[in-house]
Amino acid sequence: QVQLVESGGGLVQPGGSLRLSCATSPGIFSFYVMGWYRQTPEKQRELVASISPGGTTTYANFVKGRFDISRDVAKNMVFLQMNSVKPEDTAVYYCNADGQARAYWGQGTQVTVSS
Numbered sequence: 001q002v003q004l005v006e007s008g009g010g011l012v013q014p015g016g017s018l019r020l021s022c023a024t025s026p027g028i029f030s031f032y033v034m035g036w037y038r039q040t041p042e043k044q045r046e047l048v049a050s051i052s053p054g055g056t057t058t059y060a061n062f063v064k065g066r067f068d069i070s071r072d073v074a075k076n077m078v079f080l081q082m083n084s085v086k087p088e089d090t091a092v093y094y095c096n097a098d099g100q101a102r103a104y105w106g107q108g109t110q111v112t113v114s115s
Helices: none
Strands: 004-007 010-012 018-024 033-039 046-051 057-059 067-072 077-082 091-098 103-105 109-113
Touching: 004 091, 018 033, 018 091, 018 109, 033 067, 033 077, 046 067, 046 077, 046 091, 057 067
Parallel strands: 010 109
Antiparallel strands: 004 018, 018 077, 033 046, 033 091, 046 057, 067 077, 091 103, 091 109
16 A cells, blocks of 8 residues: 655745655655646646656646656655746645556645735
């Protein structure tokens, strides 16, 4: 069973920065694509960024150049560094582990961008 626990959400002003963290079960990075998704009441859950077992990163066009996904293998952590945030980045952010056979989700963390 893979466990994912997000933290780091909160209120941030437009143009500011925030770092989300996801604590994971040990040893999953070799087998799972790790991703951050977000969801609002008006939209379906959408991919924000992902990192493959080999370390290849992908980003949604709406966050390219602003957000950065990374991982710390020794600490079993995945991060999403959010810079130059905009009000439209307001959402619940979810950590995801995609293992092809099945996927796992964290409980989500709320990010609100507002002045």
